[in-house]
Amino acid sequence: DADVTQTPRNRITKTGKRIMLECSQTKGHDRMYWYRQDPGLGLRLIYYSFDVKDINKGEISDGYSVSRQAQAKFSLSLESAIPNQTALYFCATSDLRDSSLRPFTDTQYFGPGTRLTVL
């Protein structure tokens, strides 16, 4: 079984709809992240969480919200989807214990991605 899973893998929705993307991990990592990837723009950080009580905005958080329901689960919501949120969304995790030994050396482990299309 994959260590980082995302559901759904593909989603087509309409403008104005509320969408939730879910991420689960069995790696036991404290840190979780949501990115979006657009052609020509690379990966951009939306939100990140270092533990269940910690939520931080990333580079492009407007229009998104997150919930860290447990150490293993981190959900991304689009309250009212718009077409320019069409993108490939990745969840990632990293291990706090790794970086405590070697600061700032987080290796990130990505889920398989969710392809979201907003019509």
Add this chain to the structure above:
Amino acid sequence: RKEVEQDPGPFNVPEGATVAFNCTYSNSASQSFFWYRQDCRKEPKLLMSVYSSGNEDGRFTAQLNRASQYISLLIRDSKLSDSATYLCVVNRAGYALNFGKGTSLLVTP
């Protein structure tokens, strides 16, 4: 100026060739450096970390030049399976990683 810049390519090389990619970063406070590999429509995966003294992993060699603020990746004896997009990743002060847009490599028979 984008924090991490890469030549998007594509780099088209024959099997067996040696190819090198460079990446520049703008934040001199950056502390950690990585190369990730991403296959088409797949998730990025760590290829290798980049250490100050340079490091090698099989056919792959990574170099860091802090004075000039660039990172390089050298691939020797290219294989068809090396075809992918290579992402340069830099850790800013704090914990967030900053990804370059990627360099596309196509290895041909």
